[in-house]
Amino acid sequence: MSIEHRDDTGARFGMWLFLYTEVILFSGLFVLFAMTQARFPEHFAAASAGLNTTIGTLNTFVLLTSSLTLSLSVTALQLNKIRQSLLFCSGTVLLAVIFLVNKYFEWSTEISHGIYPGSDHLAESAPGTAAFFNLYFFTTGLHGLHIFIGIVLILTVTGMIIRGKVSAECPVLLVNSTLYWHLVDLIWIFVFPLFYLIPRGFHG
Amino acid sequence: MTETTLNYSGFYTEGPRKGILGWLLTTDHKRIGILYLGCIVVMFLIAMVLGLAIRLELIAPGKTIMGPQAYNATFTVHGIIMIFLFIIPSIVAAFGNFLLPIHIGARDVSFPKLNLLSWYCYVAGGLLAIASIFTGGGAPDTGWTFYVPFSTQTTTNVNLAVLGAFILGFSSILTGINFVTTIHRLRAKGMTWGRLPMFVWTLYATAWIQILATPMLGITLVLVFLERIFGAGLFDAARGGDPILYQHLFWIYSHPAVYIMILPGMGVVSEIIPTFARKPLFGYWAMAISSLAIAFAGSLVWAHHMYASGMSDLAVLVFSFLTFIVAIPSAIKVFNWISTLYKGSIELAPPMLFALAFIFQFAIGGLGGLALGAAASDVHLHDTSFVVGHFHYTMFGGAGFAFFAALHFWLPKFTGRMYRHKPAVIAWGLMFVGFNVLYMSMQAVGIQGMPRRYYDYLPEFQALNLVATVGSWILAAGILLMFYNLWQGIRRGRPVGNNPWGGATLEWQIPSPPPLENFGAEDPVVTKGPYDYKGVVADEY
Numbered sequence: 001m002s003i004e005h006r007d008d009t010g011a012r013f014g015m016w017l018f019l020y021t022e023v024i025l026f027s028g029l030f031v032l033f034a035m036t037q038a039r040f041p042e043h044f045a046a047a048s049a050g051l052n053t054t055i056g057t058l059n060t061f062v063l064l065t066s067s068l069t070l071s072l073s074v075t076a077l078q079l080n081k082i083r084q085s086l087l088f089c090s091g092t093v094l095l096a097v098i099f100l101v102n103k104y105f106e107w108s109t110e111i112s113h114g115i116y117p118g119s120d121h122l123a124e125s126a127p128g129t130a131a132f133f134n135l136y137f138f139t140t141g142l143h144g145l146h147i148f149i150g151i152v153l154i155l156t157v158t159g160m161i162i163r164g165k166v167s168a169e170c171p172v173l174l175v176n177s178t179l180y181w182h183l184v185d186l187i188w189i190f191v192f193p194l195f196y197l198i199p200r201g202f203h204g
Numbered sequence: 205m206t207e208t209t210l211n212y213s214g215f216y217t218e219g220p221r222k223g224i225l226g227w228l229l230t231t232d233h234k235r236i237g238i239l240y241l242g243c244i245v246v247m248f249l250i251a252m253v254l255g256l257a258i259r260l261e262l263i264a265p266g267k268t269i270m271g272p273q274a275y276n277a278t279f280t281v282h283g284i285i286m287i288f289l290f291i292i293p294s295i296v297a298a299f300g301n302f303l304l305p306i307h308i309g310a311r312d313v314s315f316p317k318l319n320l321l322s323w324y325c326y327v328a329g330g331l332l333a334i335a336s337i338f339t340g341g342g343a344p345d346t347g348w349t350f351y352v353p354f355s356t357q358t359t360t361n362v363n364l365a366v367l368g369a370f371i372l373g374f375s376s377i378l379t380g381i382n383f384v385t386t387i388h389r390l391r392a393k394g395m396t397w398g399r400l401p402m403f404v405w406t407l408y409a410t411a412w413i414q415i416l417a418t419p420m421l422g423i424t425l426v427l428v429f430l431e432r433i434f435g436a437g438l439f440d441a442a443r444g445g446d447p448i449l450y451q452h453l454f455w456i457y458s459h460p461a462v463y464i465m466i467l468p469g470m471g472v473v474s475e476i477i478p479t480f481a482r483k484p485l486f487g488y489w490a491m492a493i494s495s496l497a498i499a500f501a502g503s504l505v506w507a508h509h510m511y512a513s514g515m516s517d518l519a520v521l522v523f524s525f526l527t528f529i530v531a532i533p534s535a536i537k538v539f540n541w542i543s544t545l546y547k548g549s550i551e552l553a554p555p556m557l558f559a560l561a562f563i564f565q566f567a568i569g570g571l572g573g574l575a576l577g578a579a580a581s582d583v584h585l586h587d588t589s590f591v592v593g594h595f596h597y598t599m600f601g602g603a604g605f606a607f608f609a610a611l612h613f614w615l616p617k618f619t620g621r622m623y624r625h626k627p628a629v630i631a632w633g634l635m636f637v638g639f640n641v642l643y644m645s646m647q648a649v650g651i652q653g654m655p656r657r658y659y660d661y662l663p664e665f666q667a668l669n670l671v672a673t674v675g676s677w678i679l680a681a682g683i684l685l686m687f688y689n690l691w692q693g694i695r696r697g698r699p700v701g702n703n704p705w706g707g708a709t710l711e712w713q714i715p716s717p718p719p720l721e722n723f724g725a726e727d728p729v730v731t732k733g734p735y736d737y738k739g740v741v742a743d744e745y
């Protein structure tokens with residue numbers, strides 16, 4: 001019964017293909033962003049100025065660091081330093097949770113100001129402003145969902161490392177999770193400037 | 205030979221689990237293929253009944269059997285099921301799953317568990333889509349395209365249908381990832397790229413489109429869903445949104461998707477024609493490259509669905525030009541099939557008849573596509589029943605008939621039994637005649653100006669509509685006879701040996717039905733091409 005014989009290269013290859021589909025998924029939102037931004041540069045500039053850049057920047061650092069810790073975990077595993085690897089995995093999860101908590105505070109301030117998709121406040125504001133915030137919530141929401149999935153994924157792999165199912169000989173699951181996590185990180189590196197920084201520069 | 209195959213049942217009885225769990229938890233690509241096949245045929249029959257109901261309503265002007273709302277819901281659900289649940293998965297998921305690993309000499313696909321997951325996604329998406337008919341504000345009535353602004357405003361149950369289509373997209377993506385990885389990684393020793401059967405090449409091209417394009421549909425449908433829940437207005441012109449943008453996003457997926465439908469069909473035909481002409485496929489590399497070219501060029505032509513939507517003239521010009529380019533690789537394929545037939549020793553067995561019908565109908569559909577691809581004539585033909593005729597010619601007369609050809613070609617391999625040929629040929633004849641009567645009349649009445657998606661029409665269109673409806677009955681009779689005959693064949697057909705048709709690809713060298721791990725203990729070593737018929741003889745049955 002060797003139907004599922006191991007093919008690590010194949011597994012990584014498949015993961016890359018999957019990551020590609022994720023890029024396309026987000027690119028639909030980015031296209032929408034680009035089109036609306038081009039149409040309402042002033043509204044976008046004003047709306048973007050209302051976002052909390054401090055939290056955004058902080059979160060960027062948090063996420064970049066978490067990518068680093070997860071990569072370190074892979075290296076540790078490959079050197080057979082299981083304890084270190086587990087430590088780095090937990091650190092990554094911790095950082096990811098911090099990211100989500102920050103996001104929670106950010107969203108709740110906005111929501112408390114009556115800014116959320118479908119709110120009366122947005123329905124009354126200028127079309128560009130409404131579009132900006134709707135896209136903001138959809139994009140960061142979808143991204144947050146990916147962070148959440150990532151957390152579950154990393155926790156699962158951590159459990160498998162503990163049970164020895166993922167190990168120095170067979171690290172591909174951890175490697176693939178890391179690939180996924182880097183992508184989530186990478187998408188944020190586009191989301192952050194798109195929403196928080198770039199629109200401010202466009203004053204028609 | 206006859207005696208041994210009678211009590212041999214291959215992978216149907218081998219496997220780690222017995223009974224129903226052996227199917228529901230299987231990771232065997234052959235069982236998953238059969239699971240898909242069963243679901244797909246059921247979906248087709250349901251949607252066929254809806255199609256017949258549409259035709260019956262159109263038999264005479266005015267209300268015949270349903271009013272406007274019911275009519276809108278019927279063609280929408282017909283379209284959704286036929287597209288997302290029948291034709292997109294049909295050949296890829298059923299025959300691709302079963303045959304791809306065998307064709308390249310592998311024991312399974314690269315990710316067997318993902319493969320099973322993709323089937324569950326298919327079932328879940330299908331159930332949601334069907335649930336949308338009976339729950340909420342009634343069956344969706346937007347047309348299968350879910351065009352905004354109507355789709356974000358109608359009170360019918362678009363939410364569930366959109367969610368279902370989204371999950372079906374997942375199923376499609378997983379299959380695509382699996383196939384590309386499998387073809388790259390698991391080819392047997394000696395199975396070079398130049399020895400891949402053409403079916404594998406087309407699956408390869410298709411899988412790339414599935415990966416590249418489907419996520420775009422995903423995000424678009426998610427946006428429709430969010431629009432409906434939150435009313436964000438991103439596609440609502442009244443609130444600064446852009447409805448045309450929706451159409452772009454939708455067709456960026458859905459046009460390449462028509463090549464997801466047709467390419468595997470072309471692959472099936474490319475297997476059948478050489479086998480029954482007993483000649484190698486003409487122009488192997490031209491066929492392989494043209495598959496990839498169709499996949500590539502087909503991804504760049506989406507906006508030809510939107511000439512009448514209000515794009516800039518420049519965009520219309522560019523997309524019209526690109527559309528004509530897709531015709532080139534398609535025509536290469538048709539010419540190569542014809543050249544394969546030339547001076548061949550042709551045997552008109554049932555699979556071959558279906559394959560020939562494919563070429564005929566696909567050519568008509570393809571030429572009609574050029575009339576629509578030219579912006580000038582499209583403005584006249586847009587949204588008429590000419591369009592309905594056209595896409596049924598390509599999707600049904602093309603991809604659908606290829607699916608039937610595949611059934612007749614490979615079911616003996618899947619089950620070890622042969623259906624009766626005479627009823628198969630009669631069924632084919634009924635379907636061929638019925639099909640052309642039905643859709644040729646629809647094309648003709650479309651040129652006269654009959655719009656699509658209306659339950660009612662002007663009296664001057666009556667005659668041709670009547671003819672079309674009668675055609676649909678002939679067609680349905682043929683389809684029912686075909687399925688009945690195939691079912692009888694599965695149940696008590698004559699046992700066949702390894703190679704009833706005399707094919708040269710790998711699946712014909714192993715028993716019918718194949719054993720659990722396809723090739724026994726030894727991995728196969730491939731020493732010749734897929735269409736090298738020297739020394740290959742068909743088994744008697």
Ligand code: HEM
Binds near residue numbers: 251258284347348592
């Ligand atoms: C079994 C025989 C079939 C019959 C009698 C039939 C009949 C029809 C008719 C009359 C319409 C036009 C409704 C209108 O625009 O007013 C229609 C629409 C459509 N059909 Fe079929 N059809 C059949 C099979 C198929 C197959 C096999 C496919 C796909 C592979 C298919 C896909 C579609 C699609 C996508 C639409 C457009 C729905 C829309 O406008 O949103 N049909 N069909």
